[in-house]
Amino acid sequence: MGSYRDYYRRSVEQPQEFWGEKAALIDWHRPFEQVLDGSRKPFAAWFRGGLTNLCHNAVDRHLAARAQQPALVWESTEVDRSRSYSYTELHREVQRMAAILQRHGVEAGDRVLLYMPMIPEAVFGMLACARIGAIHSVVFGGFAALSLATRIDDARPKLILSSDAGSRAGRVVPYKPLLDEAIERATHKPAAVLMVDRGLHPMQPVAGRDLDYATERAAVGDAVVPCAWVDATHPSYILYTSGTTGRPKGVQRDTGGYAVALATSMRDIFCGRPGGTYFCSSDIGWVVGHSYIVYGPLIHGMTTVLYEGTPVRPDAGILWRLAERHRAQVMFSSPTAVRVLKKFAPELMRQCDLSSLERLFLAGEPLDEPTASWISGMLGKPVVDNYWQTETGWPILGIAAGVEALAPKAGSPGVAMPGYKVSILDESSGRPVPAGEKGVLAIDWPLPPGCMQTVWGDDQRFVDTYWSNFASAQVYSTFDWGVADEQGYVTILGRTDDVINVAGHRLGTREIEESISSHAAVAEVAVVGAADAVKGQQAVAFVVPRDAARTADAQGRTELAAQIMQTVQVQLGAVARPARVLFVGMLPKTRSGKLLRRSIQALCEQRAPGDLTTLEDPAALEQIRSALAEQP
Numbered sequence: 001m002g003s004y005r006d007y008y009r010r011s012v013e014q015p016q017e018f019w020g021e022k023a024a025l026i027d028w029h030r031p032f033e034q035v036l037d038g039s040r041k042p043f044a045a046w047f048r049g050g051l052t053n054l055c056h057n058a059v060d061r062h063l064a065a066r067a068q069q070p071a072l073v074w075e076s077t078e079v080d081r082s083r084s085y086s087y088t089e090l091h092r093e094v095q096r097m098a099a100i101l102q103r104h105g106v107e108a109g110d111r112v113l114l115y116m117p118m119i120p121e122a123v124f125g126m127l128a129c130a131r132i133g134a135i136h137s138v139v140f141g142g143f144a145a146l147s148l149a150t151r152i153d154d155a156r157p158k159l160i161l162s163s164d165a166g167s168r169a170g171r172v173v174p175y176k177p178l179l180d181e182a183i184e185r186a187t188h189k190p191a192a193v194l195m196v197d198r199g200l201h202p203m204q205p206v207a208g209r210d211l212d213y214a215t216e217r218a219a220v221g222d223a224v225v226p227c228a229w230v231d232a233t234h235p236s237y238i239l240y241t242s243g244t245t246g247r248p249k250g251v252q253r254d255t256g257g258y259a260v261a262l263a264t265s266m267r268d269i270f271c272g273r274p275g276g277t278y279f280c281s282s283d284i285g286w287v288v289g290h291s292y293i294v295y296g297p298l299i300h301g302m303t304t305v306l307y308e309g310t311p312v313r314p315d316a317g318i319l320w321r322l323a324e325r326h327r328a329q330v331m332f333s334s335p336t337a338v339r340v341l342k343k344f345a346p347e348l349m350r351q352c353d354l355s356s357l358e359r360l361f362l363a364g365e366p367l368d369e370p371t372a373s374w375i376s377g378m379l380g381k382p383v384v385d386n387y388w389q390t391e392t393g394w395p396i397l398g399i400a401a402g403v404e405a406l407a408p409k410a411g412s413p414g415v416a417m418p419g420y421k422v423s424i425l426d427e428s429s430g431r432p433v434p435a436g437e438k439g440v441l442a443i444d445w446p447l448p449p450g451c452m453q454t455v456w457g458d459d460q461r462f463v464d465t466y467w468s469n470f471a472s473a474q475v476y477s478t479f480d481w482g483v484a485d486e487q488g489y490v491t492i493l494g495r496t497d498d499v500i501n502v503a504g505h506r507l508g509t510r511e512i513e514e515s516i517s518s519h520a521a522v523a524e525v526a527v528v529g530a531a532d533a534v535k536g537q538q539a540v541a542f543v544v545p546r547d548a549a550r551t552a553d554a555q556g557r558t559e560l561a562a563q564i565m566q567t568v569q570v571q572l573g574a575v576a577r578p579a580r581v582l583f584v585g586m587l588p589k590t591r592s593g594k595l596l597r598r599s600i601q602a603l604c605e606q607r608a609p610g611d612l613t614t615l616e617d618p619a620a621l622e623q624i625r626s627a628l629a630e631q632p
């Protein structure tokens with residue numbers, strides 16, 4: 001092992017050499033001529049001239065050495081079933097799916113939209129698209145019809161792959177009616193809809209449009225569908241961002257750069273071992289699922305676990321039992337999931353043999369210190385926070401323990417990952433701020449391989465949204481606040497539009513939330529700034545107590561609210577002290593587990609909550625509404 005400092009310096013000072021070498025981690029059908037083509041800044045084309053295929057790298061190339069190794073293990077606590085596919089079996093199923101797509105006219109460059117539950121056929125669908133050069137666009141299964149319609153019109157898929165139903169916490173969620181309604185509302189009409197019938201909910205097939213997967217699969221038999229060799233810059237997929245801050249953006253990803261970035265991250269950041277098991281409890285509807293349920297682990301020759309279920313059903317020990325059962329070497333989850341588990345007694349976790357596990361990775365939102373120390377104390381293994389975006393496809397900040405196991409720093413996801421020229425810039429001057437000062441986390445051109453190529457169908461939106469926030473047109477804005485220390489560890493302080501301005505003091509919601517989380521009675525918290533006639537804005541905190549009984553009556557609520565306000569006052573000062581502390585049973589989140597602060601804020605200011613396409617559970621917004629109406 002070398003020093004991370006040297007490794008990183010080389011990645012940003014000699015990107016051509018660095019990534020040129022990393023490219024050897026994947027198979028190329030034809031070598032590239034140019035590592036980086038920067039002739040159209042701020043666009044960046046990686047591995048120009050090279051021909052490769054994501055599915056070949058994820059499946060076919062492992063057949064020689066790993067034919068019998070499980071490639072995909074499916075576990076469902078929703079329907080109490082599990083299935084395992086070796087690399088050979090996965091290869092066969094992906095070819096069948098690819099043959100079905102081809103039979104119905106899907107060609108390279110065509111889009112295929114997936115509106116699927118967490119079942120193996122969803123993974124077959126993604127890999128089959130990659131195999132034939134079609135572009136997949138996965139939309140979270142169960143999304144509202146209107147959100148789905150918007151994505152259908154944006155991606156204009158030739159075919160949609162879906163299923164009769166998903167299941168959430170044991171409740172069947174029929175997808176077909178939502179899908180039919182979405183297609184009805186959309187202007188664009190797919191030529192075919194391929195339905196996987198799980199037998200969960202009866203379906204009404206639409207004649208001339210709907211196809212039955214089982215029938216089609218039987219018809220194609222043991223089809224042989226070779227991988228289509230595509231340009232490294234050929235789009236592999238479109239994925240819409242979570243929509244936490246506004247209208248979701250269709251992130252377009254390439255092929256070669258993505259494969260190289262994932263292969264690099266699997267080795268150097270996730271320390272995965274080919275042949276080992278990777279268990280990521282995310283969802284394929286989210287970027288983490290694309291990169292670290294499907295493509296990353298398979299490209300690296302690991303066994304990947306696809307889990308349909310929640311972290312608390314049948315009980316809060318399920319994730320750990322699955323890790324034990326499959327001897328997981330690497331786990332990946334979210335701070336949200338861990339915060340949920342924290343509310344339950346830890347015995348179930350202690351009963352599991354987690355000796356195979358080496359590291360737990362968490363990403364998606366700020367990892368507060370109490371949650372981080374709780375989980376790492378429980379596991380006795382490194383818990384690695386990592387920060388990234390749908391746009392980047394793999395971590396921007398983290399610890400690359402595969403290169404050098406730098407000590408983690410509490411509250412920080414870590415240092416810049418290879419190829420990311422991270423800087424913290426002053427919002428107005430655009431100049432770098434000194435260590436210890438807050439600014440906008442920005443990345444100098446070029447973004448490393450694997451990052452977004454453009455906004456699907458809208459190059460101008462890509463330039464305007466991401467590359468036009470500073471005087472230099474070669475700086476990418478993450479829209480997150482950060483502060484770096486002398487050693488280069490960056491702490492994320494929230495989103496640039498999540499700042500509260502109290503009587504001229506600018507406060508990050510994250511800082512106040514961290515402070516409130518340090519109170520032992522708090523399970524979760526969301527802080528927003530609500531307009532205030534006198535002070536401009538006031539901080540309002542919505543708290544999920546660890547023990548609901550404690551805030552069941554007005555007196556309990558008043559007492560705990562006072563303690564929480566006092567905690568913030570002592571830690572951050574009187575300006576940060578929330579004007580109101582309200583108690584709720586849950587917080588409104590996106591399907592990817594992110595707080596929908598903009599909707600909470602709207603309700604506080606008696607405005608409509610805005611675009612709710614990605615809201616997980618509308619009941620959570622109701623709780624905010626009633627807390628505002630009923631609690632002082």
Ligand code: ATP
Pocket residue numbers: 241242243244245246247248249362363364365366367385386387388389390391413478479480492494495592594
């Ligand atoms: P939209 O851009 O449509 O509003 P979104 O930003 O929520 O949606 P994602 O790409 O899923 O969509 O989320 C990326 C964001 O999540 C980051 O910009 C950051 O705000 C937050 N985030 C991710 N990982 C971390 C982390 N480890 N620590 C702190 N924040 C994180």
Ligand code: MG
Pocket residue numbers: 241245389
């Ligand atoms: Mg974003």
